Amino acid sequence: MGRQRPGTPTLEEVAARAGVGRGTVSRVINNAAGVRDSTRRAVQRAIAELGYVPNLAARSLAGHRADAVALVMTEPDWRLFGEPFFTEIVHAVGDALTDTPVQLLLTLVLTDTERQRFVEYARGGRVDGVLLMSVHAEDPLPDMLAKAGLPTVMLGRRSGEESVTYVDADNAGGARGAVTYLLEAGRSTIGAISGPLDMYVAQCRLRGYHDALESAGVAARSSLVVEGTDFTEESGHRAMTELLDRHPDLDAVFAASDTMAAGALHALRAAGRRVPQDVAVIGFDDFHPARRTDPPLTTVRQPLEEIGRTMVRLLQEEMEDTPVAWRQVILRTELVIRDSA
Amino acid sequence: MGRQRPGTPTLEEVAARAGVGRGTVSRVINNAAGVRDSTRRAVQRAIAELGYVPNLAARSLAGHRADAVALVMTEPDWRLFGEPFFTEIVHAVGDALTDTPVQLLLTLVLTDTERQRFVEYARGGRVDGVLLMSVHAEDPLPDMLAKAGLPTVMLGRRSGEESVTYVDADNAGGARGAVTYLLEAGRSTIGAISGPLDMYVAQCRLRGYHDALESAGVAARSSLVVEGTDFTEESGHRAMTELLDRHPDLDAVFAASDTMAAGALHALRAAGRRVPQDVAVIGFDDFHPARRTDPPLTTVRQPLEEIGRTMVRLLQEEMEDTPVAWRQVILRTELVIRDSA
DNA sequence: ATGAAAGCGCTAACAC
DNA sequence: GTGTTAGCGCTTTCAT
Numbered sequence: 001m002g003r004q005r006p007g008t009p010t011l012e013e014v015a016a017r018a019g020v021g022r023g024t025v026s027r028v029i030n031n032a033a034g035v036r037d038s039t040r041r042a043v044q045r046a047i048a049e050l051g052y053v054p055n056l057a058a059r060s061l062a063g064h065r066a067d068a069v070a071l072v073m074t075e076p077d078w079r080l081f082g083e084p085f086f087t088e089i090v091h092a093v094g095d096a097l098t099d100t101p102v103q104l105l106l107t108l109v110l111t112d113t114e115r116q117r118f119v120e121y122a123r124g125g126r127v128d129g130v131l132l133m134s135v136h137a138e139d140p141l142p143d144m145l146a147k148a149g150l151p152t153v154m155l156g157r158r159s160g161e162e163s164v165t166y167v168d169a170d171n172a173g174g175a176r177g178a179v180t181y182l183l184e185a186g187r188s189t190i191g192a193i194s195g196p197l198d199m200y201v202a203q204c205r206l207r208g209y210h211d212a213l214e215s216a217g218v219a220a221r222s223s224l225v226v227e228g229t230d231f232t233e234e235s236g237h238r239a240m241t242e243l244l245d246r247h248p249d250l251d252a253v254f255a256a257s258d259t260m261a262a263g264a265l266h267a268l269r270a271a272g273r274r275v276p277q278d279v280a281v282i283g284f285d286d287f288h289p290a291r292r293t294d295p296p297l298t299t300v301r302q303p304l305e306e307i308g309r310t311m312v313r314l315l316q317e318e319m320e321d322t323p324v325a326w327r328q329v330i331l332r333t334e335l336v337i338r339d340s341a
Numbered sequence: 342m343g344r345q346r347p348g349t350p351t352l353e354e355v356a357a358r359a360g361v362g363r364g365t366v367s368r369v370i371n372n373a374a375g376v377r378d379s380t381r382r383a384v385q386r387a388i389a390e391l392g393y394v395p396n397l398a399a400r401s402l403a404g405h406r407a408d409a410v411a412l413v414m415t416e417p418d419w420r421l422f423g424e425p426f427f428t429e430i431v432h433a434v435g436d437a438l439t440d441t442p443v444q445l446l447l448t449l450v451l452t453d454t455e456r457q458r459f460v461e462y463a464r465g466g467r468v469d470g471v472l473l474m475s476v477h478a479e480d481p482l483p484d485m486l487a488k489a490g491l492p493t494v495m496l497g498r499r500s501g502e503e504s505v506t507y508v509d510a511d512n513a514g515g516a517r518g519a520v521t522y523l524l525e526a527g528r529s530t531i532g533a534i535s536g537p538l539d540m541y542v543a544q545c546r547l548r549g550y551h552d553a554l555e556s557a558g559v560a561a562r563s564s565l566v567v568e569g570t571d572f573t574e575e576s577g578h579r580a581m582t583e584l585l586d587r588h589p590d591l592d593a594v595f596a597a598s599d600t601m602a603a604g605a606l607h608a609l610r611a612a613g614r615r616v617p618q619d620v621a622v623i624g625f626d627d628f629h630p631a632r633r634t635d636p637p638l639t640t641v642r643q644p645l646e647e648i649g650r651t652m653v654r655l656l657q658e659e660m661e662d663t664p665v666a667w668r669q670v671i672l673r674t675e676l677v678i679r680d681s682a
Numbered sequence: 683a684t685g686a687a688a689g690c691g692c693t694a695a696c697a698c
Numbered sequence: 699g700t701g702t703t704a705g706c707g708c709t710t711t712c713a714t
Contacts, residue, residue: 010707021685026709034683056465057407058707060398061690068467078432082423091419094449103462106447108435121444124397126409126467148394351691362701367693375699399691402706 009050018046029054060125068103069315070127072118074141075134076110084287085304089133089155092308102128115141123148129315131155132164137198151318153311157328159200165318165326167310171201171284174300174333175208176215178282179254183216185341187252187280192225193239193264195256202227205256205284223247228260236263244271251279252341258283258299265293280341296338303331350391359387370395401466409444410656411468413459415482416475417451426626426645430474430496433649443469456482464489470656472496473505478539492659494652498669500541506659506667508651512542512625515641515674516549517556519623520595524557526682528593528621533566534580534605536597543568546597546625564588569601577604585612592620593682599624599640606634621682637679644672 011029015022020043027035028043035043046052060066071093073081080086090106097104105127109118122130122145129151135142137158145152146164154166182190192209195202206225213220223246228235236255240263243250255261261283265275273279275295284300310329356366361384368376369384376384387393401407412434414422421427431447438445446468450459463471463486470492476483478499486493487505495507523531533550536543547566554561567583569576577596581604584591596602602624606616614620616636625641651670659667 012707015685022708023686023710024684027684030709036683039683053461053464055402055707056462056467057398057401058690059465059709061396061402061692062707062709064690064709066398068462079425079428081431082425082428084420084423087420087423090422090449094451094455098452098454101458103458103467104448106449107445108431108447110435111439113439114435117442117444120394121397121409123394124400126397126444353691356701363692364694364702365700368700371693377699380699396691399706400693402708403691403693405693405706 008055009052011052011054014043014046014050014052017050018043064125066126066128067101068105068127069097069129069131070105070107070118070122071131071133072107072109072141073133074109074136074139076136078108078110080134081108085285085302086133088304089308092305093131093312095305096309096312109141115144119144119148122150129153129319131311131315137200151315153315153318155307155311157200162328163326165314165328167307167314167329167331169302169307170330170332171204172208172211173330174284174302174335175205175254175256176212177208177333177335178284178298178300179209179212180216181335181337182252182254182280182282182341183212183218185252185280187341188218189247189250190224190252190254191240191243191247191250193236193243193253193255193260194225194227195231195260196229197227202256209254224250228256231257231259233259233263233266236260237267238263240264240267241271244268244273253279253281255281255283258285258287258297261297261299262293265297276339276341280339282335282341298335298337298339298341301334301336303334306331349396350393352393352395355384355387355391355393358391359384405466407467407469408442409446409468410438410470410472411446411448411459411463412472412474413448413450413482414474415450415477415480417477419449419451421475422449426643427474429645430649433646434472434653436646437650437653450482456485460485460489463491470494470660472652472656478541492656494656494659496648496652498541503669504667506655506669508648508655508670508672510643510648511671511674512545513549513552514671515625515643515676516546516595516597517553518549518674518676519625519639519641520550520553521557522676522678523593523595523621523623523682524553524559526621528682529559530588530591531565531593531595532581532584532588532591534577534584534594534596534601535566535568536572536601537570538568543597550595565591569597572598572600574600574604574607577601578608579604581605581608582612585609585614594620594622596622596624599626599638602638602640603634606638617680617682621680623676623682639676639678639680639682642675642677644675647672 011022011025015025025043028040094104107118109115130145132154135154135158142154142164152164154164156168157166194206197203210220226239226242228239253264255264261281265281268275268279275281282298352363352366356363366384369381435445448459450456471486473495476495483495483505493505495505497509498507535547538544551561564587567580569580594605596605602622606622609616609620616622623639
């Protein structure tokens with residue numbers, strides 16, 4: 001295995017060359033105050049001449065910090081890694097970290113081996129904190145990290161009772177808003193294409209649907225709700241077909257994801273319905289399938305940039321010396337109307 | 342900032358508890374030979390009881406290695422990060438590393454700040470080697486890493502004369518095979534939709550097109566070649582439109598990417614041509630657009646799993662004690678026929 | 683303002 | 699086989 005190149009100059013050599021003590025060099029490279037300007041410049045020249053680069057292992061060991069945080073993807077279906085949802089979160093988190101000296105490390109933790117390796121990596125002190133994405137209900141990783149006392153912030157939650165700090169979109173509220181919009185537009189027979197209900201996010205979105213109906217005094221009918229097997233387009237297509245079968249009089253649909261909404265749209269077309277004239281469709285999220293759809297679908301958008309920023313902020317707070325209690329942040333969603341219902 | 346939790350047991354405490362020396366504990370946690378079985382078990386018990394986890398900074402410092410490699414994405418258009426091409430490479434590299442104790446770290450290096458931060462991270466000894474993806478011609482990162490003496494392997498190249506070890510697909514050969522296939526199927530007027538020619542990969546693919554014509558004794562006509570502005574669907578659409586305008590008699594097209602091929606397909610449809618009856622289409626790569634296309638397009642597939650495995654193998658060799666000269670590996674592509682020409 | 687010195691927790695070379 | 703010891707290169711008091 002490799003190593004930091006032999007012959008790499010050390011802080012001590014820099015000190016010797018600059019004719020100062022090691023402590024002074026340390027102060028200079030850490031931008032600490034209390035160094036005479038002339039001294040500082042002398043040290044900087046020595047650093048440049050030698051091509052000195054601090055040994056990060058030594059710094060970690062002595063300084064008790066890694067200046068790095070991990071952003072962990074635990075999605076078993078690794079193809080989802082390419083989803084715009086994750087891409088944008090990665091970008092948002094990276095952005096939030098640009099003005100800090102912190103290196104962002106993305107890691108895929110899919111198998112048990114990888115989980116164990118990563119926990120050793122994190123507990124071993126190579127990162128100061130961990131950001132978690134797409135954690136499934138049965139994933140033990142958050143608890144392992146919490147038990148190890150590692151600052152951790154999760155995106156989404158595994159259930160209503162979550163044990164670690166998390167940031168989530170207002171799934172129930174977003175769904176409620178969408179369905180309310182449909183009701184106010186005069187739609188009355190509104191179907192729901194739910195995600196798999198063993199996932200908390202799907203439960204929340206379905207609850208929002210029911211809440212909206214209830215607030216409007218509309219009786220819920222269980223035959224108007226179909227649970228998809230997953231959030232895919234195929235699943236949405238099947239669900240929509242089923243829904244049309246049960247309720248040919250349907251005039252609107254709320255789908256728990258934009259991908260499912262796209263599937264629903266295709267099913268409606270295949271059945272000869274016009275969208276949105278005959279049936280209005282609203283999906284959750286706001287990613288590429290929606291963009292490629294014709295007509296473009298109205299969606300409930302999650303504030304991904306804000307989610308990323310918030311995760312970083314919470315993590316930084318947890319990494320501060322004063323340990324904070326874990327917290328929850330729920331961010332508002334936005335209804336993006338692309339075809340009027 | 343955070344730190345490895347205070348009160349974390351050290352190797353010394355484990356040694357004390359197990360009643361052995363520190364060296365012995367070190368041997369046990371590193372699975373070194375030469376430890377009596379009973380001793381080993383005693384140590385392991387102490388480790389378990391104390392919940393000991395090695396401090397990786399100390400290990401790095403003393404052992405001169407990080408047990409981690411970075412996979413760097415330098416794509417300025419970060420949305421491409423979600424492309425199946427990259428997703429699959431990430432997965433392939435991860436797979437190749439599962440049976441090693443090496444932690445894979447993905448990093449995005451888009452801005453100058455990030456480049457500098459990453460180089461300090463790598464030169465600082467936090468990774469043993471670096472894998473580079475999607476490096477653009479003007480990117481200084483590969484040279485910075487090479488100059489720092491860091492084991493580095495690149496995916497693709499920036500030009501014919503590359504200064505670091507790389508793995509690339511046989512772009513010219515793949516294109517040649519595709520065009521030869523079209524010629525042998527009786528197509529005679531074959532257009533080429535090239536990628537932007539300031540990218541080496543585009544040059545190679547276009548050269549393969551010309552090679553095939555030449556081998557078949559078919560005269561090349563410059564009017565049959567259109568250079569797209571990028572590899573997108575829109576670009577492919579525009580190029581195809583232009584091509585049809587110039588050569589209504591066209592009976593086949595080779596596109597430098599599957600995405601462009603999809604765009605070409607749409608343009609052909611819009612012009613009333615049937616695919617592949619009137620015009621056969623072949624694209625390079627093998628990603629989702631092709632799958633979603635109707636009819637499915639014939640493509641030149643790159644062996645992504647093999648590319649990932651090869652990159653890891655080359656990196657491991659470079660990380661061995663004996664410094665090896667840099668090398669180049671070109672991997673064969675495969676023509677995947679989905680609609681017969 | 684700056685130098686000296688004491689670790690940080692581990693690996694590896696060396697003794698026994 | 700196993701204990702002992704000398705660093706690895708840095709941060710951080712504590713003097714001065």
